[in-house]
Amino acid sequence: MDELPLADRLVETGSFRIDRARALEKLRDYQLPDPSLYAAVLVRCAVASGATEIRFDALTRETGVEISFDGRPFSAEELEYPYGALLAGAAPETDRNRELAIALLALLRFKPARVLLRSGAPGSRFQLAIASLESESLTPSEDPAGKTVIRAIAAGPQCAFWRPEVHKRLRGNCRFSPIPVRFEEETASRLGLAACRDDEL
Numbered sequence: 001m002d003e004l005p006l007a008d009r010l011v012e013t014g015s016f017r018i019d020r021a022r023a024l025e026k027l028r029d030y031q032l033p034d035p036s037l038y039a040a041v042l043v044r045c046a047v048a049s050g051a052t053e054i055r056f057d058a059l060t061r062e063t064g065v066e067i068s069f070d071g072r073p074f075s076a077e078e079l080e081y082p083y084g085a086l087l088a089g090a091a092p093e094t095d096r097n098r099e100l101a102i103a104l105l106a107l108l109r110f111k112p113a114r115v116l117l118r119s120g121a122p123g124s125r126f127q128l129a130i131a132s133l134e135s136e137s138l139t140p141s142e143d144p145a146g147k148t149v150i151r152a153i154a155a156g157p158q159c160a161f162w163r164p165e166v167h168k169r170l171r172g173n174c175r176f177s178p179i180p181v182r183f184e185e186e187t188a189s190r191l192g193l194a195a196c197r198d199d200e201l
Helices: 020-028 035-048 076-080 084-088 092-108 164-176
Strands: 054-058 065-069 114-121 124-132 135-141 148-153 181-183
Touching: 020 084, 035 054, 035 065, 035 092, 035 164, 076 114, 076 124, 076 135, 084 092, 092 114, 092 124, 092 148, 164 181
Parallel strands: 054 181
Antiparallel strands: 054 065, 065 148, 114 124, 114 148, 124 135
């Protein structure tokens, strides 16, 4: 699939139509107060997808972070309009899509080289490559993994997705996660009470 700007891709999704300027303005309303909260939001996304665990792996300071979780994969239709759930309004069946969209918006605030998201059932997987809020592309992926995998690629050492303080705060808050949250083979202690909180991050 050829890369299309957001202007051309968010013209019509479902029952609503919206132009580029209005779409971008609306998406800005969903910015998190701190983009580092993307980690907690992705835990909620994984829980809503029925995941049994979520992993955070630091690649290098130059390359960013990889997040992966199992559960229900995202379809090509869902990935084609990654921010559509925010623009269409809240609905229980799209909770995980909203969490994913909010996390992607937060990752983009780090000004990455790109964000790559691979998901889909084995044999029918796709890769969403996001260069900016205005530019993304969706292509088939030969990745054999069955999980949803998100890679945030840093544009340089100054683009730190996985700072030690974020790691520490997320570990503490994820004691409330109903699923294991793993940090490079290490599992955060948890009480299993509720989804991961982001209010104290």
